[in-house]
Amino acid sequence: xxxxxxxxxxxxxxxxxxxxxxxxxxxxxxxxxxxxxxxxxxxxxxxxxxxxxxxxxxxxxxxxxxxxxxxxxxxxxxxxxxxxxxxxxxxxxxxxxxxxxxxxxxxxxxxxxxxxxxxxxxxxxxxxxxxxxxxxxxxxxxxxxxxxxxxxxxxxxxxxxxxxxxxxxxxxxxxxxxxxxxxxxxxxxxxxxxxxxxxxxxxxxxxxxxxxxxxxxxxxxxxxxxxxxxxxxxxxxxxxxxxxxxxxxxxxxxxxxxxxxxxxxxxxxxxxxxxxxx
Amino acid sequence: xxxxxxxxxxxxxxxxxxxxxxxxxxxxxxxxxxxxxxxxxxxxxxxxxxxxxxxxxxxxxxxxxxxxxxxxxxxxxxxxxxxxxxxxxxxxxxxxxxxxxxxxxxxxxxxxxxxxxxxxxxxxxxxxxxxxxxxxxxxxxxxxxxxxxxxxxxxxxxxxxxxxxxxxxxxxxxxxxxxxxxxxxxxxxxxxxxxxxxxxxxxxxxxxxxxxxxxxxxxxxxxxxxxxxxxxxxxxxxxxxxxxxxxxxxxxxxxxxxxxxxxxxxxxxxxxxxxxxx
DNA sequence: GTGGACCCTCCCACGGGGGGAGGGTCCACC
DNA sequence: GGTGGACCCTCCCCCCGTGGGAGGGTCCAC
Numbered sequence: 001x002x003x004x005x006x007x008x009x010x011x012x013x014x015x016x017x018x019x020x021x022x023x024x025x026x027x028x029x030x031x032x033x034x035x036x037x038x039x040x041x042x043x044x045x046x047x048x049x050x051x052x053x054x055x056x057x058x059x060x061x062x063x064x065x066x067x068x069x070x071x072x073x074x075x076x077x078x079x080x081x082x083x084x085x086x087x088x089x090x091x092x093x094x095x096x097x098x099x100x101x102x103x104x105x106x107x108x109x110x111x112x113x114x115x116x117x118x119x120x121x122x123x124x125x126x127x128x129x130x131x132x133x134x135x136x137x138x139x140x141x142x143x144x145x146x147x148x149x150x151x152x153x154x155x156x157x158x159x160x161x162x163x164x165x166x167x168x169x170x171x172x173x174x175x176x177x178x179x180x181x182x183x184x185x186x187x188x189x190x191x192x193x194x195x196x197x198x199x200x201x202x203x204x205x206x207x208x209x210x211x212x213x214x215x216x217x218x219x220x221x222x223x224x225x226x227x228x229x230x231x232x233x234x235x236x237x238x239x240x241x242x243x244x245x246x247x248x249x250x251x252x253x254x255x256x257x258x259x260x261x262x263x264x265x266x267x268x269x270x271x272x273x274x275x276x277x278x
Numbered sequence: 279x280x281x282x283x284x285x286x287x288x289x290x291x292x293x294x295x296x297x298x299x300x301x302x303x304x305x306x307x308x309x310x311x312x313x314x315x316x317x318x319x320x321x322x323x324x325x326x327x328x329x330x331x332x333x334x335x336x337x338x339x340x341x342x343x344x345x346x347x348x349x350x351x352x353x354x355x356x357x358x359x360x361x362x363x364x365x366x367x368x369x370x371x372x373x374x375x376x377x378x379x380x381x382x383x384x385x386x387x388x389x390x391x392x393x394x395x396x397x398x399x400x401x402x403x404x405x406x407x408x409x410x411x412x413x414x415x416x417x418x419x420x421x422x423x424x425x426x427x428x429x430x431x432x433x434x435x436x437x438x439x440x441x442x443x444x445x446x447x448x449x450x451x452x453x454x455x456x457x458x459x460x461x462x463x464x465x466x467x468x469x470x471x472x473x474x475x476x477x478x479x480x481x482x483x484x485x486x487x488x489x490x491x492x493x494x495x496x497x498x499x500x501x502x503x504x505x506x507x508x509x510x511x512x513x514x515x516x517x518x519x520x521x522x523x524x525x526x527x528x529x530x531x532x533x534x535x536x537x538x539x540x541x542x543x544x545x546x547x548x549x550x551x552x553x554x555x556x
Numbered sequence: 557g558t559g560g561a562c563c564c565t566c567c568c569a570c571g572g573g574g575g576g577a578g579g580g581t582c583c584a585c586c
Numbered sequence: 587g588g589t590g591g592a593c594c595c596t597c598c599c600c601c602c603g604t605g606g607g608a609g610g611g612t613c614c615a616c
Contacts, residue, residue, distance in 0.1 A: 006517065009582095011593065016514055018453060021594085022573065042581065043595050052514030056507045063503070064381045068572075083389060090385035093378050100375045103342045107368035111361055174296065225341070229334045236294055236330030239284065287613095289562065299563085300604060320612065321564050346603075 007037060007046035017055035023062075024055075032072045033058060065093070105222040119215045119230035126267060128209035131168055132158065132202040133184030143171075143181070144221055148254075150183035157202045162188035166265075167253070170205065170245040173268075182245070207247065207269075213240065214267040216251075220259040224248075224266075231266055240270040285315060285324035295333035301340075302333075310350045311336060343371070377419065383500040397493045397508035404545060406487035409446055410436065410480040411462030421449075421459070422499055426532075428461035435478030440466035444543075447526040448483065451546075460523070485525065485547075491518065492545040494529075498537040502526075502544075509544055518548040 014021045027033040028045060033055060036048035047055075054075060061071045066089050074085050134153045138146035147169055154167070163185040170182040184205055213235050217227035228246075235242050252263040292299045305311040306323060311333060314326035325333075332353060339349045344367050352363050412431045416424035425447055432445070441463040448460040462483055491513050495505035506524075513520050530541040 009593075015452070016510070020573080022575095025595090026573065044581080045594085049514050049517045053511035056511050056514075060384075060503055060507050062572090064384055083391075086385060086389040090382060090389045093382045093385060097375055097378045097382065100371050100378065104368060104371045104375065106338075106342055107364060107371060111364040111368045174293070225338055229338050232294070233331035233334050236327050236334075239327045287562075298604080300606090303564090304603070322612080323563085340603090 007048060010045045010047065013047040013055065017052060018059045019055060027058065030068065032068055064089070102222050105220065106225060109219065109223045109226060119227055121231065121234040122214050124212055124214060126209050126212045126269065129186055129207040131184030131205050131207065132187050133170070133182040133205045134202060135180065135182045138179050138181055146181060147183060150181065154183050154185065154202070158185060164188050166249040166251050169248040169250065171248070173242055173244045173246060210269050210272055212267050212269050214265060217264045217266060218261065220262060224264065227266055231268060235268060235270060240273070243269045243271060285326060288323045288325065291325040291333065295330060296337045297333060305336065308346065310346060342367070380500050383498065384503060387497065387501045387504060397505055399509065399512040400492050402490055402492060404487050404490045404547065407464055407485040409462030409483050409485065410465050411448070411460040411483045412480060413458065413460045416457050416459055424459060425461060428459065432461050432463065432480070435480045436463060442466050444527040444529050447528065448523040449526070451520055451522045451524060488547050488550055490545050490547050492543060495542045495544060497540060499540070502542065505544055509546060513546060513548060518551070521547045521549060
């Protein structure tokens with residue numbers, strides 16, 4: 001092996017490692033990949049051929065969008081730790097893909113609709129409703145999943161009990177971590193209702209009646225934010241105060257039609273004012 | 279409507295639009311969403327309820343990762359332009375998804391292999407080869423696609439002409455824009471060979487013989503960068519100079535086995551030195 | 557009138573570089 | 587032994603969108 005003393009200048013090393021000179025200098029400054037020798041007089045950086053392996057690895061991981069800090073840890077870490085770090089990165093990318101897919105679905109609708117599609121906003125009144133519900137907590141991005149799980153639990157709990165469609169979903173006004181959501185249905189008639197709640201682990205939730213603003217969304221649930229956008233804009237433009245929880249009525253849902261035909265009624269109750277209902 | 283004079287402070291407005299105060303101030307500074315009124319004495323920003331629509335739209339588009347400049351253009355633009363901008367964003371997200379998928383595939387292998395998998399590196403010699411090839415130009419990320427197209431054209435061009443497996447792919451040493459690639463095969467025997475090239479639009483490429491460094495990759499082509507990483511590291515660690523083009527021999531490829539069993543031999547010729555072959 | 561919630565501006569930080577100014581060094585060729 | 591051009595150095599500012607915090611003013615309900 002002759003690789004001990006014929007060092008490479010930064011430019012040459014950069015070319016053969018598919019990195020830029022700027023990058024190599026940056027990796028030196030940050031301690032990620034210091035050159036084998038630095039001329040104390042001129043400051044020139046000289047790299048050993050044996051450093052090509054690490055440099056190529058850095059280039060590869062950067063192409064995979066792995067943060068420099070993680071690359072540094074990966075190079076320094078031993079075997080079990082290294083695999084753990086890479087798995088974490090893999091999970092990060094996988095999650096970004098799934099979020100991007102949701103974004104894509106929304107952008108599809110926005111682009112096809114030639115901008116923000118028009119939603120017809122209806123001001124009305126809702127009666128008081130008493131729902132048998134199951135509850136869950138969801139983070140952002142888990143809403144669809146958790147809501148679906150709630151529907152399953154609710155239908156299991158309601159088994160044999162008559163209930164009036166549609167199913168209702170209840171959500172907070174603000175999206176964020178630890179959202180408390182619920183899915184429920186109005187049971188048909190008073191007989192045995194209390195029993196249902198006791199036996200199946202269902203709870204009761206009373207939705208007060210009053211003035212509401214509502215709209216109807218046709219399409220997959222990933223596009224619901226567009227409808228909420230229009231709905232909340234209409235609420236605030238009128239100076240109204242929305243009241244949690246927001247209610248979704250699933251008029252046509254999964255299993256009944258293709259996603260393009262799903263129909264969801266979005267209802268938000270607002271504070272009683274003189275103008276509402278006029 | 280009573281929305282003309284009951285303005286909202288920045289904090290209240292931020293909460294109802296799902297934006298942070300910092301964001302709203304930033305959007306004011308950049309002209310994207312200036313408040314309806316600014317108190318000249320105190321600098322306090324006051325927002326009109328009617329601004330909630332734009333603010334919610336900004337929040338929505340930011341959640342879709344649309345850049346602020348594009349959001350500004352979208353809000354300002356008329357109908358055909360707006361749809362065009364949104365389509366461009368959609369395409370951007372779609373492309374990021376496809377790139378992330380390639381990244382994910384590589385990270386899968388890295389994570390499963392518990393780090394960088396070990397490739398056995400072989401130093402050897404290759405004979406001179408004369409290939410009938412078709413050529414193409416590819417950008418980064420188009421390699422698999424363009425190579426596949428070349429294979430199709432080559433097989434069509436070779437129709438009826440005997441050739442010796444494997445197929446070979448030829449690639450430059452540096453990835454980048456406008457890579458000139460080729461796919462070819464050794465035709466069997468001399469008879470009619472010139473005819474093949476003339477008739478089918480194939481060209482000839484002569485691969486010089488000499489010392490080579492090689493390795494074998496098992497798995498999908500998206501994971502080839504890992505093998506190249508190991509191969510080039512081995513080349514440079516030994517102080518050898520690689521010579522373009524890099525050659526891939528497709529020993530087991532699509533249509534013959536599932537992707538996990540595809541077998542590809544990677545060969546890079548190096549400059550003749552005293553050590554090689556010893 | 558006072559406390560606490562709210563608001564202001566200004567500066568710095570992140571990550572992962574790119575661009576460029578201003579100036580020194582290396583080496584091959586003449 | 588020059589010299590020209592390619593190469594290298596440090597230092598600073600820029601991108602994007604946002605968060606954090608310092609230091610200080612304002613609003614409003616009790």
